[in-house]
Amino acid sequence: MNPIEPVLAADTKERILDAAEALFIEQGFAAASLRTITARAGVNLAAVNYHFGSKDELIRAVFTRRLEPLNRERIALLDELERNAKGRALPVEQILEAFLISGVRVARDARRGGTLFVRLLGRAFAEPTEQVRQLLPEQFQEVVARYKAALALSLPALPERELVWRLHFIFGTIAYTMGGSDVLQLTSSHPLKDEGNDAETLIRHLVPFLAGGLTAPLAGAEGGRKSRRQNSN
Amino acid sequence: MNPIEPVLAADTKERILDAAEALFIEQGFAAASLRTITARAGVNLAAVNYHFGSKDELIRAVFTRRLEPLNRERIALLDELERNAKGRALPVEQILEAFLISGVRVARDARRGGTLFVRLLGRAFAEPTEQVRQLLPEQFQEVVARYKAALALSLPALPERELVWRLHFIFGTIAYTMGGSDVLQLTSSHPLKDEGNDAETLIRHLVPFLAGGLTAPLAGAEGGRKSRRQNSN
DNA sequence: GTACGATTCATACAACTGTTTGAATCAATC
DNA sequence: GATTGATTCAAACAGTTGTATGAATCGTAC
Numbered sequence: 434m435n436p437i438e439p440v441l442a443a444d445t446k447e448r449i450l451d452a453a454e455a456l457f458i459e460q461g462f463a464a465a466s467l468r469t470i471t472a473r474a475g476v477n478l479a480a481v482n483y484h485f486g487s488k489d490e491l492i493r494a495v496f497t498r499r500l501e502p503l504n505r506e507r508i509a510l511l512d513e514l515e516r517n518a519k520g521r522a523l524p525v526e527q528i529l530e531a532f533l534i535s536g537v538r539v540a541r542d543a544r545r546g547g548t549l550f551v552r553l554l555g556r557a558f559a560e561p562t563e564q565v566r567q568l569l570p571e572q573f574q575e576v577v578a579r580y581k582a583a584l585a586l587s588l589p590a591l592p593e594r595e596l597v598w599r600l601h602f603i604f605g606t607i608a609y610t611m612g613g614s615d616v617l618q619l620t621s622s623h624p625l626k627d628e629g630n631d632a633e634t635l636i637r638h639l640v641p642f643l644a645g646g647l648t649a650p651l652a653g654a655e656g657g658r659k660s661r662r663q664n665s666n
Numbered sequence: 667m668n669p670i671e672p673v674l675a676a677d678t679k680e681r682i683l684d685a686a687e688a689l690f691i692e693q694g695f696a697a698a699s700l701r702t703i704t705a706r707a708g709v710n711l712a713a714v715n716y717h718f719g720s721k722d723e724l725i726r727a728v729f730t731r732r733l734e735p736l737n738r739e740r741i742a743l744l745d746e747l748e749r750n751a752k753g754r755a756l757p758v759e760q761i762l763e764a765f766l767i768s769g770v771r772v773a774r775d776a777r778r779g780g781t782l783f784v785r786l787l788g789r790a791f792a793e794p795t796e797q798v799r800q801l802l803p804e805q806f807q808e809v810v811a812r813y814k815a816a817l818a819l820s821l822p823a824l825p826e827r828e829l830v831w832r833l834h835f836i837f838g839t840i841a842y843t844m845g846g847s848d849v850l851q852l853t854s855s856h857p858l859k860d861e862g863n864d865a866e867t868l869i870r871h872l873v874p875f876l877a878g879g880l881t882a883p884l885a886g887a888e889g890g891r892k893s894r895r896q897n898s899n
Numbered sequence: 900g901t902a903c904g905a906t907t908c909a910t911a912c913a914a915c916t917g918t919t920t921g922a923a924t925c926a927a928t929c
Numbered sequence: 930g931a932t933t934g935a936t937t938c939a940a941a942c943a944g945t946t947g948t949a950t951g952a953a954t955c956g957t958a959c
Binding site: 460461463464555556558559560562595598599601602604605606607608609610612637638639640641642643644645646647648649650651652 | 693696789791792793795828834837838840841842845870872873874875876877878879881882883884885
């Protein structure tokens with residue numbers, strides 16, 4: 434890609450955000466320099482500090498721009514499901530799907546960040562940088578609370594402590610999958626890559642897996658660990 | 667922690683590796699500078715280039731030092747299980763446990779890296795840096811192939827393509843959990859943190875979740891997505 | 900057309916980056 | 930005790946980093 438003027442957005446501010454979004458994925462937050470970012474955006478170096486104040490606040494802006502509408506949609510989707518259910522518990526799969534489908538919509542809409550932002554978000558969950566670790570909790574707090582409550586209602590036999598554990602696992606799976614690194618090159622021997630680009634296919638595989646883990650029997654309750662449901666479908 | 671001489675290892679080479687291991691977690695690979703690393707190791711700046719050649723090779727060395735014995739143990743453990751099973755398929759839980767238990771042993775043994783390295787490994791899976799992305803596949807190739815084969819034998823009804831998908835999800839969960847970031851601060855409202863430090867407790871929760879996902883029914887096979895196994899234990 | 904606030908620009912700043920150098924120091928061999 | 934090879938050291942290298950500055954340019958309202 435040409436480093437000069439490849440970004441087509443209108444105003445400077447958004448061109449910077451677009452370029453930063455792309456470069457943070459390619460190189461990470463620390464390694465992507467303001468000079469590289471402004472060069473790709475076709476914008477003067479000083480523009481970042483003029484419009485955002487600092488690099489840290491640029492990082493923050495990259496996330497909030499996408500995350501705010503995304504999370505609003507996630508809550509709206511859950512609202513609608515619960516309104517239709519009229520107090521009854523929702524199927525676990527439906528809750529998981531509601532959460533994931535919003536991510537898919539973003540991935541498909543270039544104006545909302547497309548695949549780029551979804552991958553960036555996945556990466557951010559493992560990023561040790563201080564600014565990022567402060568940013569994500571406050572952005573996700575409300576969404577997590579809402580979906581956790583919905584799942585608790587659908588899984589009344591699951592102790593809250595166990596639900597928290599499994600929420601952990603679920604977000605880990607989503608984060609890594611959305612990051613799309615495929616570090617282990619599992620797909621190298623398999624034509625799964627082409628499938629994976631289609632975010633809907635991803636969901637179709639992800640939801641059953643997560644639902645399976647979420648509804649799995651508790652550990653060690655009956656003592657032995659001999660096979661209990663020892664096979665697939 | 668005192669930045670000067672807190673590392674107790676004997677020779678310079680290992681003190682550098684220890685310090686780098688710790689700082690890569692705290693700050694990331696790009697942000698952790700050689701000056702910070704050598705300062706914490708109580709070692710001259712030039713020592714890194716003398717002993718390792720470059721920062722890139724230092725990063726590589728940090729991983730291979732721990733990963734080589736860890737992966738050898740993982741394969742040995744699976745070897746033993748399969749020897750005892752005499753050709754019969756192993757329970758899914760046992761395979762998952764064999765993989766995870768080695769990680770726990772490392773986490774408990776300070777001389778093998780302790781919690782520090784386990785967390786670093788989790789982080790590395792989301793790291794976009796080129797050196798890391800080239801390092802992990804070659805380090806994990808053999809282990810993944812062996813465990814994949816074992817799982818395929820235990821899940822004969824699961825298509826290989828689907829198994830690859832689910833392996834993806836599993837490694838994502840493990841990576842994020844081991845990374846131990848808790849970005850969403852799920853545990854903040856819950857006294858789960860103290861539990862989580864104990865790696866064995868983690869496994870006791872993780873194995874049922876992963877086994878549940880691995881053995882879940884295939885998606886969309888029967889068309890509708892209405893609840894099919896709509897609850898916990 | 901001129902005045903004005905907002906934006907862009909080239910340039911400079913000090914601090915930090917990974918790496919290199921050559922002298923100083925060390926431990927072991929003869 | 931001199932010699933030698935390995936290791937450590939302080940110092941400097943050129944390049945990059947995020948940020949700040951003040952002049953130049955822009956579009957608009959008067």
